[in-house]
Amino acid sequence: MxxxxxxxxxxxxxxxxxxxxxxxxxxxxxxxxxxxxxxxxxxxxxxxxxxxxxxxxxxxxxxxxxxxxxxxxxxxxxxxxxxxxxxxxxxxxxxxxxxxxxxxxxxxxxxxxxPTRVMSTAPPGVIAAQRRRPGRRPSLGRVPVTVR
Known part of the structure; x- marks a missing residue:
């Protein structure tokens, strides 16, 4: 119990x-x-x-x-x-x-x-669409989170 x-x-x-x-x-x-x-x-x-x-x-x-x-x-x-x-x-x-x-x-x-996690500020659908565009480096909108 x-x-x-x-x-x-x-x-x-x-x-x-x-x-x-x-x-x-x-x-x-x-x-x-x-x-x-x-x-x-x-x-x-x-x-x-x-x-x-x-x-x-x-x-x-x-x-x-x-x-x-x-x-x-x-x-x-x-x-x-x-x-x-x-x-x-x-x-x-x-x-x-x-x-x-x-x-x-x-x-x-x-x-x-x-490890410090990297948080995304963009919705997942936006990130996936950016990754699919050929010849273009995706801007993932990621902001590192610092640990103090």
Whole structure:
């Protein structure tokens, strides 16, 4: 039986973020590994889950929940089980925003030594159309995100 004492109480402000998650309505198998999954197949699944998390408007809240509740399984807020274990061991509380249920995701990624993500400012359809034009170098509208 699960120990639910570590979870926050039934306060709407604490849980309401889940309604806006990019993962909502998706197959949970993308975020939680099946028994015996290892190696390249696990890495592919985790990378696909992280891609969904990368565009999620509530990623900071999701990551904060997973760390505070010590979620033992799955990809939450763009962090795998192993990455969350490392963050829990090294301390993550300094990246939490005071008085809010959010964390500074970029700061946690930097702590783990994860590569800085390049965020696109153009919609995916625009980028794909630019890539298809022959003889023209695509302008991807990418802006590097710096980690401080």
């Amino acid at each position: 699960s120990n639910v004492t570590r979870l926050p109480g039934p306060i709407a402000e604490v849980w309401d973020w889940q309604r806006n998650g990019a993962c909502r309505g998706r197959d949970s198998a993308q975020f939680f590994h099946p028994d015996g999954e290892r190696g390249a197949s696990r890495a592919r699944r985790e990378n696909a889950a992280k891609a969904v998390c990368g565009s999620c408007p509530v990623r900071a809240e999701c990551a904060a929940h997973a760390l505070a509740a010590k979620e033992p399984y799955g990809v939450w807020g763009g962090f795998t089980e192993t990455e969350r274990i490392r963050l829990l061991a090294s301390g993550w509380e300094d990246a939490a925003e005071r008085g809010r249920y959010r964390v500074d995701v970029r700061r946690l990624e930097a702590r783990l030594g994860l």
